[in-house]
Amino acid sequence: MWSTICGVVIFVIVLKIVINEINRRARKKFDSLSPDEQAIELQKQYEAKQHYLYGSINEKLVCQHCQVQGKIRVKRVVISNESLTGNIVKVKTVHKADATQMHCENCRVTWNV
Ligand SMILES: [Zn+2]
Structure with a gap:
């Protein structure tokens, strides 16, 4: 029991040290760049995050909210609507749709x- 807890605690501590080292090296690398290179790197990171969250930009689409063209990101997603049906036995059904x-x-x- 105690050996398991000690093992988990040591694992978490080592994991934290490794993550800190990765962050420190990334920070050091970033600090060694020129301001222009830092700006490009930040733009790349922002683009990668936006692409992951919202997909790629479709240049042809016009926003239905602000009417600006070429700023719409498109991504296929699966949405689910959960509902409860039945009076005596509650049956949970999940409707998924693309x-x-x-x-x-x-x-x-x-x-x-
Ligand atoms: Zn818009």
């Missing part, structure tokens, strides 16, 4: 179609 998530980089609105 949808297209749209996100406007200009007005920051996200919606599904």
Whole structure:
């Protein structure tokens, strides 16, 4: 019992040390860049995050909220609507459906179609 707890505690401590070292090296590498290179790196990180969250930009689409073209990110998503049916025995049903998530980089609105 105690050996398991000690093992978990040591694992967490080692994991924290490794993560701190990775962050320290990334910070050191970033600090060694010129201001221009830092700006490019930050832009790359922002683009990667936006791409992961909202997909890639479709240049042709016009935002239905702000009417700006070329700022809409499109991503296929699965949405689920959970509902409870039945009076005596509650049966949980989940309806899943494919949808297209749209996100406007200009007005920051996200919606599904
Ligand atoms: Zn918009």
